[in-house]
Amino acid sequence: MATINLVDLQKSYGGNVMAVKGVNLSVADGELIVLVGPSGCGKSTLLRMVAGLESVTAGRIEINGRDVAKAEPAERDIAMVFQNYALYPHMTVRGNLEYGLKNRGTPRAEIDRRVTEAADILEIGPMLDRKPRELSGGQRQRVAMGRAIVREPSAFLFDEPLSNLDAKLRVQMRVEIRKLQRRLKTTSLYVTHDQLEAMTLADRLVVMNSGLVEQIGTPTEVYDSPATLFVAGFIGSPPMNLIPIEAMAAAEGFANVNLPPNTDIIGLRADQLVIERPEGETLVLDGIVELLEPIGGESHLHVSVAGQTLILRVPGRPELTDGAQIKLYAPPSAMHPFNRETGRRTDHIA
């Protein structure tokens, strides 16, 4: 059980390459925080700094109020699940689970109790005497998690733990990680580049880009009111349509809308644009169908509007031919106003 506080945390390599440019974050006890962002955004570096595997250039890392920025990894009472699992190949599963406890001088009876308990939780009991190479990817993943939970640490760190699994297993393990974390109520930091994984797992999301935090909030907050253009384009699949205001100007009903000052980019979610006129006040855009991608129960519709390609998510498989003239509708309240220069929202976020 722990709270984690990051205060103006920075990391630079060789003096001039800044990987993390001052991150502030406070994690409440029992919370699952997901750090998400594209490759090279500094999320893994941040996690490794919390773990103690990377030195801290400036700033503080407080676990339960104690600054551990200079402490050894072992002194921080945290456990980590690595992307490649990092299981000790020459030890059995039991050996892997016991290793951390033995190093800390835990009594034999206590070690056995915890290993049995973890094996029960993760259903790896029958594999305890096997070597990691005899296990499947999913089983190795469980052992890696087992190795973290036997320690009963004050926090878990996950470094893209699901990226080596196939798609089906990934969904399954994602659910299990969530359930496990709810059950153990252990404070967790979870790094991923997969925004879907981030949305489904997180109590709160931290969206990062080039070493900086773009937005911190619950998945709903981040999806419903992205704070920056980057977040708008990163979260959501397909990503939010970002339309220059000039291209919107021709839209019917646009002139009546009161936009905040300095707005020059309008964001519209793929599922908030529709092709059938809704009731009530609406914007109307004229477009030409470029491409229809059917993906089972719904389709992605690419439409060219004033030279911009917008992507819509529409239910079913509408009968539209490429090049057809089409009208798109969206309620004015669905518009996310941004400023190009600052990259930020121009209205206030709730």
Added chain:
Amino acid sequence: MQTKRTIFPNKLLPYALLAPQLIITIIFFLWPAGQAVKSSFEREDPFGFRTTFIWFQNYTRLFDDPEYLNAAARSAVFAVGVTALSMGAALLLAVCVNRLLRSGKFYTTLLVWPYAVAPVVAGILWWFMFNPTIGIVPYLLEAFGYRWNHRVNGNDAMILVIIAASWKQISYNFLFFVAGLQSVPKSLVEAAAMDGAGPFKRFWTIVFPLLSPTTFFLMIVNINYAMFDTFGIIDGTTSGGPAGSTNTLVYKVYADGFLGLNIGSSSAQSVILMLIVIILTVVQFRWVERRVQY
């Protein structure tokens, strides 16, 4: 495993292509080995006029000869000493270099140089440094009250040849250990660090076990080296002396055969050495390679 089979239309061509390698193997390996086996069963008179077939007499005599048994014991001490010292030093250096990011390549290059030094030259080099009359080491040792003299003291002589032989082999072992260390995934060491293991514990419980394939391979190679490839070093430093204290099996083959001109006994000794090599090689391929998998 699938391999592509090439069918030669001409029956002679494949033999012609194999011929150069086969001829070299036959002339320089199989023929001399056969000669050694043959003459190990014979006795030759001092002037080389007559040879008599004497069955296993050369062998039985060897095993009754205290000097030969002494040489076997000396060889064992020498092989264990060289293997332990050269592997230990190489591992230490490899671990140090592995911690360096940028300068690692530079040190690696420098550390490989001794391997290019000819055995006799390496021997002479250490012989100079340890020379009781003009050497620097005896001079320094004297300050600690130790009178180094490998010309008189058998233990000193053994230490000298062990150091000289190890020094040359460190480079080779070092390269293999560096490669071995680099193939140990970094995340395993990190996981161990988070699991509360200090640097020494991490090394002995994680890194060293994962190096075991390299270590076993090098052990066999080093024993082989110490037993058979160190003639030049011993000849250049102690010539087997004093009083046979550094007279290893391979040096005795030379001394008995070429200095003592007892071809029969010398051949029998080299046949025994040949058997040792064969056994070590079989151990390496059959037993070690299978056992050290994790």
